[in-house]
Amino acid sequence: MNRKYLNFVMIGVAAALGAGVYYGAQKKAVAPKPPLTALNTATIHTLTIENQGKTLKLERSKHGWQFTAPFRAAANDANVASILSVAATPCERELPLKGLKLAELGLDPPHYSVTFDTEKVQIGETEPLKYRRYALVGGHVCLISDPSAPGLGSENYANLVSAQLVPPGPTLVKIEIPGYTATFDAGAKSWSLSPAGTGLAPDAAQKLADAWQGAHALWNTLSPATPDAHDEIATLAFSDGSSVHFSVTAHKPQLKLVRADLGIAYAVSPAEEDKLLKPAPAKTKTSAAKHSAASKNASLSR
Template sequence: MNRMQLNALLVLVVAGLAAALYFTQKKEDKGAPLTTLAADAVTSIRIEHPGQPTIRLDKQAGRWQLTAPVQAATDPFEVASLVNLATQETKRKLPLAEVKLGELKLDPPQFSVTLNDQKLDFGDMEPLEYRRYVRVGDAVALIDDPSSTAVDADYSDLVAKDLLPAAAELQKIEVPGLTVARAADGKTWTANPAAADASSDALAAFTEAWRKARAMWNAKMPADGGQGEPITLTLKDGAAVHLVLVSREPQLILDRPDLKLRYSLSKADADTLLKLPEAPKPAPTGDAAGAATPAPAAAPAKP
């Protein structure tokens, strides 16, 4: 048998082995969902940690709202992590008779999440594949560990990063050293104290910056928080949002005492939220730019 025939035979053997492996290998079936609920059927969520206030979220007119321990708009990405628990894949399921709940930290559970009326008790992490033990009814399931920011005892991550509701209409903005208010015509804005550079464009940009202001992240306001310069955002319906300017560097930090919440914004936001935009500087003229004026041509010499 020459080398060419030998190579061809080896190719056929390898191909045959690959085909046999492909057709005989048992494909792993996808695990069942953690609950029988469809994600869009979830309308209420409760998160309970021992010794901590219950966190409650309710779906109202198609939008999720935090309703306890405070009332606030929610971050859709964080809430999605909770809603998706309903259909999260079960990697393995164990009957209660085969486990010791205390050893899995399920008696009592570390915390519980209730979707509508379906209670999920969360226990310890499985040490080999780092999956979470969850008691569901009369069984214990193993699932991929959910986002800790969504299920922990601190509700701050669940609150919307936007400082104002999307539909909010501002009437007056009071920041340290400056007040910008809607004029009597309801369309234009005025500044107090008045400034030479308080153009209509600058005032509109200032109010729009506040309307779209968004934190990079939220945190629980510390016990000694709420100390600083007051900021008041009055809405057109008469409601007001009270903030406290804590610091400008290294990030712009604003506390919201009624929600016990601390917003961390970009340092650059201090330039758009705490003062009016600077008027554009006029383009330099030739003289202002230091350009030399051409000297007059010399008169021809007399013969």
């Protein structure tokens, strides 16, 4: 047989075998698991979390997710997204409701529940083999991956609250810190500080406002204790007439700012303390000389 012809035959056989293997693998491919609910997480407007006797309510707004109960505050959008993902998590296995003892599955009563708009998902115990959770929704029970979002299965919902110290929305117009008040002039679009001091930087008020508007906590914790009457207080006022009060309850290892109205403590980097609680000082001749020398060295090294 012609060698060239034989090579063509062998190539054809190999291709046919490869196609057969590929086709067989495709046939054996596992179909994707159905989602727990049919909801589109991008269009969910409200969330209600019922957990160990506490009820949290959140609502989507133009400024992101907001708590509406038991208090009004900005939520941490990234952590709320983790909760929303539960609505679309795959149902790994559906169990027939008939004959199930819901109490034994931790579903009567449930460990906690999340209502996405009007669709309620109740979460129970974990099963012992793959540690998946029992979830009851729409009259059927599913096994799902154990949700790990903050505020689910735990009383600690602190990190569902936004880590931003200045909430989104209304304009910050006044900052009161121990010894000083910074005020925003909407007409001039500038900040001023009182009392003015010769030892302060010309832009001390603007730097103070920038520091607060850009400040984020490293993390949040629940703080049920009432702040001490002797704590330092920082007050922020906004264009809509609202105000926020922070009690300074600790300086180390982190700056601890407590909002008693929320029962939340914000742990802020100690490196931010002077920026938030003290106006920027004027540059001394020594610091100005150091800055000039550093700039000159940087230019020479280029």
